[in-house]
Amino acid sequence: MVNAAAADLCRFVDASPSPFHAVQTAAAELDAAGFQRVEETAAWPAGGRYYLQRGGSLIAWATAEGAPAHAGFRVVGAHTDSPNLRVKQHHEVRFDGMGVVALEPYGGPILESWLDRDLALAGRLVLKGGREVLVHTEEPVVRVPHLAIHLDRGGSELDRQRHLNGIWSLGEQNLLASIAERAGVPGDDVLGFELMTADAAPSALFGPQDEFVAAPRLDNQATCFAGLRAFLDAGESAGPHHTMLVLFDHEEVGSTSERGAQSDLLATTIERIVLAAGGSRDDYHRAIAASVCASGDMAHATHPNYADKHEPLHRITMGGGPVLKVNQNLRYATDARGTAIFAQACDEAGVPLQRYVHRADLPCGSTIGPLSAARTGMLTADVGAPQLAMHAARETMASADIELYARALAAFLAPLG
Known part of the structure; x- marks a missing residue:
C-alpha cells in the first residue's frame, strides 16, 4: 500500500539531484500555488505571497493580512545540499x-x-x-x-x-x-x-506495506519537502504572524557563503518585508523578537546494528514521528522555550514527538539552527525526522514519518492558540 506523502517525497528527491534543482522544484510548486517570484535587485510590494532565489537557496513568505509592520514570523528552515x-x-x-x-x-x-x-x-x-x-x-x-x-x-x-x-x-x-x-x-x-x-537509481519504497523510503539526499531534502508541504498547507496566514520557508545551501560545509545560514539572506529578507509594509528599523527588531524558527534537519534513528552508538535514554524510532533535538553545548539551538513551542505544535497536530540527545562521549554534529539563530537573534528550535545511514549515497527513513513531520511543521506555522 503506497503512502502518498512518501511517494511524493520520492518524486521531489528524484527531480532534485542538486541544490539548484531542489530550488527549481520548490519554485515550481510555489508558482503553481500562486506565489510570485521577486528579485533582490527590485523594489518589493507590500504584503502578499512571494519567494526569491539566491543560487541554491530559496526563501518564501506569506504575509498576514492586516498585521502590523512589527508582526513576527513563523519560519521553517532547512538546507538543500547533501554530501x-x-x-x-x-x-x-x-x-x-x-x-x-x-x-x-x-x-x-x-x-x-x-x-x-x-x-x-x-x-x-x-x-x-x-x-x-x-x-x-x-x-x-x-x-x-x-x-x-x-x-x-x-x-x-x-x-x-x-x-x-x-x-x-x-x-x-x-x-x-x-x-x-x-x-x-x-x-x-x-x-x-x-x-x-x-x-542514478530512482528513489524507492520497500517493506511489506511500503514502510520505508530508500533515497539519496534525504538529509536534508526530506525536510525541504516536508517544510514546503507544511508551508503551502498552512496557507496565507490569518495572523497575527507571517509564515516563511527558508532553504539554505552549503550547510554541509559550514554555511559560510552568500547563500548559507550564516549569510544575510534571512535577516535581510525579513527587514525588507517590514520596510515594504511601511515599518521602520525598530519595527524590524520588534518583528525578529516576536519570531520563531523551526530549524529542520534529519535526525539519527537508533540503529539496530549499532545501538551502542546512541544515547540509551533517548532512543529514536523509525515511524515514531518528528524529533526535537537538544544539546547542552548548543550544537542544536533548542532551549526550553523552543521545546515548548514545538511540543505544542505536535500536540495540536496529533503527532507524537521524540526527543533526541547525542551520546555525551561522541562528538555531536550541528545544523543551520545555531548559525541562523546567532545571525538573526531569532528564537530557534532544532527539529527533524528519523533516518538511518545519514550521509550515505542512499539513506533510509520510514514512510509514515514524512507525513507526521509535515503535519507538525504545518501546525507550528499556523498554531491554534
Whole structure:
C-alpha cells in the first residue's frame, strides 16, 4: 500500500539531484500555488505571497493580512545540499585509454557508499553573458570503482585525493563538452560550472506495506519537502504572524557563503518585508523578537546494528514521528522555550514527538539552527525526522514519518492558540 506523502517525497528527491534543482522544484510548486517570484535587485510590494532565489537557496513568505509592520514570523528552515562527490575544475585525466574524471568530496559523505554505484552528474553551467543552465544527465555517466579484495587484503582506508576519481569513457571525449551538449549549449560558451554526482537509481519504497523510503539526499531534502508541504498547507496566514520557508545551501560545509545560514539572506529578507509594509528599523527588531524558527534537519534513528552508538535514554524510532533535538553545548539551538513551542505544535497536530540527545562521549554534529539563530537573534528550535545511514549515497527513513513531520511543521506555522 503506497503512502502518498512518501511517494511524493520520492518524486521531489528524484527531480532534485542538486541544490539548484531542489530550488527549481520548490519554485515550481510555489508558482503553481500562486506565489510570485521577486528579485533582490527590485523594489518589493507590500504584503502578499512571494519567494526569491539566491543560487541554491530559496526563501518564501506569506504575509498576514492586516498585521502590523512589527508582526513576527513563523519560519521553517532547512538546507538543500547533501554530501556527495563534486567535479574538480581541472578534471580531465587519461589513464591507459580511459577517460577519468577527478572528483573530490563535498561535506562528509560515507565514501564507501559512493563506490561501484551508477552515478549521474547534475548541477549548473554558467555561460557567456551570465546565463545559467541546469543540467542533469539522469542516466549514469560516471563510476568510481573499488579496488578488488584480492589486491587489498588489509582493507586499507580510502584516500580522499587518490581513490575517488571516476571512470567515464574510453576515448578522447571531453566531459564538460559532453555535459554541455546534453544541456543543449555550445561547450565553448561554458565559463563556469558546479557539477556533482547523484545516484542514478530512482528513489524507492520497500517493506511489506511500503514502510520505508530508500533515497539519496534525504538529509536534508526530506525536510525541504516536508517544510514546503507544511508551508503551502498552512496557507496565507490569518495572523497575527507571517509564515516563511527558508532553504539554505552549503550547510554541509559550514554555511559560510552568500547563500548559507550564516549569510544575510534571512535577516535581510525579513527587514525588507517590514520596510515594504511601511515599518521602520525598530519595527524590524520588534518583528525578529516576536519570531520563531523551526530549524529542520534529519535526525539519527537508533540503529539496530549499532545501538551502542546512541544515547540509551533517548532512543529514536523509525515511524515514531518528528524529533526535537537538544544539546547542552548548543550544537542544536533548542532551549526550553523552543521545546515548548514545538511540543505544542505536535500536540495540536496529533503527532507524537521524540526527543533526541547525542551520546555525551561522541562528538555531536550541528545544523543551520545555531548559525541562523546567532545571525538573526531569532528564537530557534532544532527539529527533524528519523533516518538511518545519514550521509550515505542512499539513506533510509520510514514512510509514515514524512507525513507526521509535515503535519507538525504545518501546525507550528499556523498554531491554534
